Amino acid sequence: MALLEIKNLSVKIGDKQILKNVNLSVEKGETHVLMGPNGAGKSTLGNVIMGNENYEVTEGSIIYKGIDITETSVTERAKNGIFLSFQNPIEVPGITLSNFIRNAKDEVEGQKNRIWAFRKELEAKMKLLNMDKEYADRDLNVGFSGGEKKKAEILQMLMLNPVLAILDETDSGLDVDAVRTVSEGVKDFQEKGEGAMIIITHSTRILDALNVDKTHILVNGTIVRSGDSSLVSEINEGGFEKYLEQ
Ligand code: ADP
Numbered sequence: 001m002a003l004l005e006i007k008n009l010s011v012k013i014g015d016k017q018i019l020k021n022v023n024l025s026v027e028k029g030e031t032h033v034l035m036g037p038n039g040a041g042k043s044t045l046g047n048v049i050m051g052n053e054n055y056e057v058t059e060g061s062i063i064y065k066g067i068d069i070t071e072t073s074v075t076e077r078a079k080n081g082i083f084l085s086f087q088n089p090i091e092v093p094g095i096t097l098s099n100f101i102r103n104a105k106d107e108v109e110g111q112k113n114r115i116w117a118f119r120k121e122l123e124a125k126m127k128l129l130n131m132d133k134e135y136a137d138r139d140l141n142v143g144f145s146g147g148e149k150k151k152a153e154i155l156q157m158l159m160l161n162p163v164l165a166i167l168d169e170t171d172s173g174l175d176v177d178a179v180r181t182v183s184e185g186v187k188d189f190q191e192k193g194e195g196a197m198i199i200i201t202h203s204t205r206i207l208d209a210l211n212v213d214k215t216h217i218l219v220n221g222t223i224v225r226s227g228d229s230s231l232v233s234e235i236n237e238g239g240f241e242k243y244l245e246q
């Protein structure tokens with residue numbers, strides 16, 4: 001049984017049809033890459049898997065761990081191990097990075113994390129991500145650079161240890177060093193071998209250190225092609241042009 005089985009999924013925002021009959025199957029521990037031109041619907045797919053209520057599923061279903069979760073809430077999905085790192089992380093004044101992650105972890109794990117053990121783990125992961133530990137006590141993303149916001153997302157992922165992580169352009173807008181650091185964080189997660197990932201990206205840089213099991217090309221709300229990791233380099237060289245013409 002696949003960990004995630006998306007069947008014939010069609011999604012609307014307002015009156016606009018964004019996704020059309022998407023099928024996608026992810027096995028436990030697999031890493032999938034989702035590529036496609038801007039506006040294709042990649043972030044929409046990530047948001048719908050996470051359960052964002054702004055999107056209306058008009059057809060099809062999302063089966064996770066064998067259960068139809070199409071109608072369940074974001075909170076329920078998070079508790080069940082689904083995690084989405086946002087393309088544009090929001091700033092949250094009044095709550096520190098540390099408290100934000102601890103609350104999320106308490107909620108997902110259904111128990112209170114003890115502060116000292118939590119901080120120790122948090123600081124170890126921050127070190128791995130080359131983040132100054134002073135950031136733990138700053139308000140979430142407030143005044144963080146683009147790269148620091150993306151690192152904060154990966155930090156959350158490492159602390160929550162999801163079963164299915166969706167990374168939405170976690171590597172976009174980062175300098176070379178930040179991409180390497182973020183990539184190391186993602187690799188750390190992959191090497192534990194428990195979590196599956198769907199990585200939405202335009203570049204191969206974040207993928208260099210990772211094992212990619214499957215690649216999907218999303219154009220105009222439809223998956224037009226799926227393949228193995230070689231599809232990433234094919235797209236890198238030839239772009240999406242030939243898929244746009246179809
Ligand atoms: P991608 O991540 O592949 O660039 P998105 O999923 O963000 O694409 O967007 C797909 C399409 O849906 C785009 O045409 C975009 O303008 C539209 N869209 C996304 N979010 C909204 C929204 N909240 N309201 C209206 N249209 C939206």
Ligand code: MG
Pocket residue numbers: 042043044087168169
């Ligand atoms: Mg997007």
